[in-house]
Amino acid sequence: MDRRAFLTAARKKVSTKKVTVPAYDERVDSDLTPYAGAWTRQEVAHLLKRTMFGATKADIDHFLTLSPSQAIDELLNNIPVVSPPVRDYGLIADDDGVLHDDVGVAQGQSWVNDFNTTSFSEIRGSINRLRVESLRKWWSGLIINQNRSIWEKMVLFWHHHFSVQVEEVDNATMMWRHHNLLRSNALGNVKQLVKDVTIDPAMLIHLNGYLNTRLAPDENFARELQELFSVGKGPGSDYTENDVIAAARVLTGWRINSNTYTSYLDASSHDTGTKSFSAFYNNTTISNSGETEVDALVDMIFNTTESARFICRKLYTWFVYYQIDEQTETDVIEPLAQLLISSNYEVKPVLSALLKSEHFFDPLNQACYIKSPMDMIAGTLREFSVPFPVYTNYATGYPLFYSIYQRAAEMQQTLFQPPDVSGWQAYYQDPMYYEIWVNSNSLPKRADFTDALVGDDVIDCRAFAAYSSNPADPNQLIDDITALLLRYPLSANSKTYVKNNFLITAFAVAAVIGLVLMGYQLIVKKQQFDKRAIWGGIMIGVPNYFSIWCLVMVLKEYAANSSMIIPVNNMGIVLFSTLTAWIMFREHLSKTNWLGIILSLGAIALIAYG
Template sequence: MTDRHLTAQHLAAAPPAVFGNAELIHLLNRTTFGVSRSDINALSGKNLNQVVATLFTQPAVPAPPVNGYNDANYTDANVPAGTTWVNAPYTDGTANSRRLASFKAWWMGLMINQNSSILEKMVLFWHNHFATQTSTVDDARFVYKHNALLRQYALGNFKDFVKQITLDPAMLKYLNGYVNVKSAPDENYGRELQELFTVGKGPNSKYTEDDVKAAAKVLTGYTINTTLISSSFDATRHDATNKTFSAFYGNTVITGKTGANGSTELDDLINMIFKNNEVALFICRKLYRYFVYYNIDAATEANVIVPLADIFRKNNYEIKPVLQALFTSDYFYADAAKGCVIKDPVNLVAGMMREFNVTLPGDADYVNQYYMLTYLQTIASNIGQSIGDPPNVSGWPAYYQVPEYHELWINSDTLPKRNQFTDTLIGNGYTRNGKKLVIDTVAYTASLPTPADPNLLITDMLAQLYQVTVSQETIDFLKGILLSGQISDHYWTDAWNALKANPTDAANLKVITTRLQTLYKYIMDLPEYQLS
């Protein structure tokens, strides 16, 4: 994968020699949560550019989360049941806590119910990049507004994105921007703006402590309004002196401004930062690690990252052209790039729901729908990834910590919990208030192209559920589960055809269901299912 000598021109003009179902599934697996049968069926036969164009289609803005949390012990007096709380007054800690749980359930639902778009994967990417924690922001309305901002700019202009993140009430709260005043400049956001959000910590990112201090002074004066759920600029709190930066930024001097004009210093700061080539290199490295592989050696840096960064800069920091180059280049589809990373917990949970088309309660039954989504969000949290609450401002270590990266998702605690979750959903399921989350193994099998043929059935299911090739010994074992120890393929074929002819035959349905549950449980307990 790293021996391909790509230039910026090649990245845009060298698609893979073949784009068939295997390549489609790999692309979907990296750009959506799991690979659903509906996406495979809808996109199979389309060429690469058509599929990528579909992935870049911006979905409609989703309806906001609602109050499904009233119960015998608590009623949110400001938010009637079934209506949204995102613009309601902040009342007390109990309401806020329940609204935050509502937000997390809602977000999990968007990932599970996504269409054929990369948006949800990008929202999670940017949530990790511009990391905030609900526990610190401590206002569900700000948290929701922050997520809406991630959605708005996820595929837009990164430079504009950085400015809006800087002014975002949740970020101002999280990194102390709202208490950054001329009499006591707070360096928190000024540091992370450079170290984590723009130029990064690469070998050539030579910004200085004085640059951090100067940036902090530029950023003085911003406040948050909990009534309006917004931010604003207060000139009386702003440092209007000149700010001098280091040679890394060309010894730039940002002229201090008074009154309302003080807010324009933010534009000067962002313009100065984005003149530095390190911004494009840093972001392209993060995108490569998220969508391709964590290891960036010297050849990958020179032949992939540098050309991608060139595309980023030449397109005025628009995000789409970089991703388009990434997904239409042959190295993305190299065998070494497939199944080479461990699924993050959200991808495991949301992906499994989508792969098997597990049914959730509908919007009208919002109470039980949110209960179920909270269960799924809690599972992801218990195995290492609580959406809304990465461990710190750097995000989840599995995305950046050398040398382990994605291997950090798996340990002696999380792997058994992963298997317990998939075992539960493939078996008796999760039940709450008479509603059940469970994988319908018969329905899923029926959705495959040739379910009556045990050989093709195994081939098709593995093509969707695994991103790596398994041994013939494993395939033979899986087939043995379907045949229940018999030799002839007809033992499965006859049973399946009989079920299709008479779906009410309880005895045959039990036989078929038992075999399929054993089969899928085994498939999901193998290490290969943990790979993306």
């Protein structure tokens, strides 16, 4: 199986057409009371699917040995230590086709501290593009190889929150530093993270902060800082247009050192006047204090309770559900906001309270979440235990990791390129929210992905079946597999339906194999079949296919009530086939051929009574 060929998919322009999904009105009435209910595979899988990418059997088994509180503590405290992305590309051709080397970095070495200035100038753009690709491969590799931690989900959350686009920044090193800033503070202090991102070179380029001067103020970042990154647009967000103007004045003069890719304040471009804010910000004034004005601005913004509510709503939408009604606002969001404030905007206590709550484990908050493309792709590959190289293996791993990135991009989630400054619409666009992931463009691509998993032998079915406690028992196999992959157990009727459909597939496969073998004997071996053999085959084949047709009709008509009819029908096939074979071929069959027939019929019998 060529996993790279399976994963690789051509990038195409995506459609924005959406599927309308009716709203579900019933909501929960639970709160942040610590969860003390059942701790089964179902609850563990719910926790892991929300906090990680997929829930593997090994991870579920591990966390079942812990209490809910211990499990969540491990997810929050297991901090991964990662090495940076490396050069995985070879020589680069210029416009004339002449090959050049990236002399700044050797293959297999990290490029994150190289400023792409030593190589031939004509290929610097190509080098930058290749480094961005390696950055995407690297992060996809971390996601598919993640440890038992919430970390990667939180890195993706902050990437969505700040939504810096690599096509705007157009600098691999700056994007790496921005990403590393989010990664280093994934479970840290929200307020400090906003301060750092405000003067981060990638953000300064992305929202024109580096163009903001006292003579020509640019309000772009000042507006998004309040509307998207801190206070939001909720009913309690009463900041004014003058607040945007005053914030823009605070942020004037920040520039980027092109030699070191660091930011600094150019005093000659900074507005030194006093900046006055509205009653929403308690009529705060910020006087000239140079670089520390940024700290004063962010502190002022986060002194409002609304900023804490806004952050908690975004975390809730990311980890729980998009619908926040009045009761959820009162019983969940407001207490979390107060906890965030009392914790001085440390995010970990808030996540701990949310994930350990009755509200998070409420049955109505389980299996209500349409997976993002990366959740769907990485989660599925992980849950089926598809093997991948470690994330540091650039030679064989990076091509596979890049294919994961491409699959997700096809389904409209492109790492390092959210669609706009607000991030991915599935987490904010009312009333569709998660349903936006499922549209006329993305749904067929999801189906193509899962079809390829099965059709291209990406999954080692035998190894996967070994996860069952008794894979030889079809009933136990179905129980174990559905318990691992599905959020809720199948009913007895559904299990019967699955088993019976496998029976039909088994007969169809057997028929195809028989036709291929017969063709091989006729064409390759030039074997002649007498009339008795031909008519015997017809006598065996017709009743078998007729019985299969009857079996299909029974399933359609009686569905789960056909549990007795189907084994009897199949045993009829076995007995009739055996009798006919003995009558027609007893003079021609060798002991070896008879043994094969008996074993095949025995297999059918086992399936029928399984």
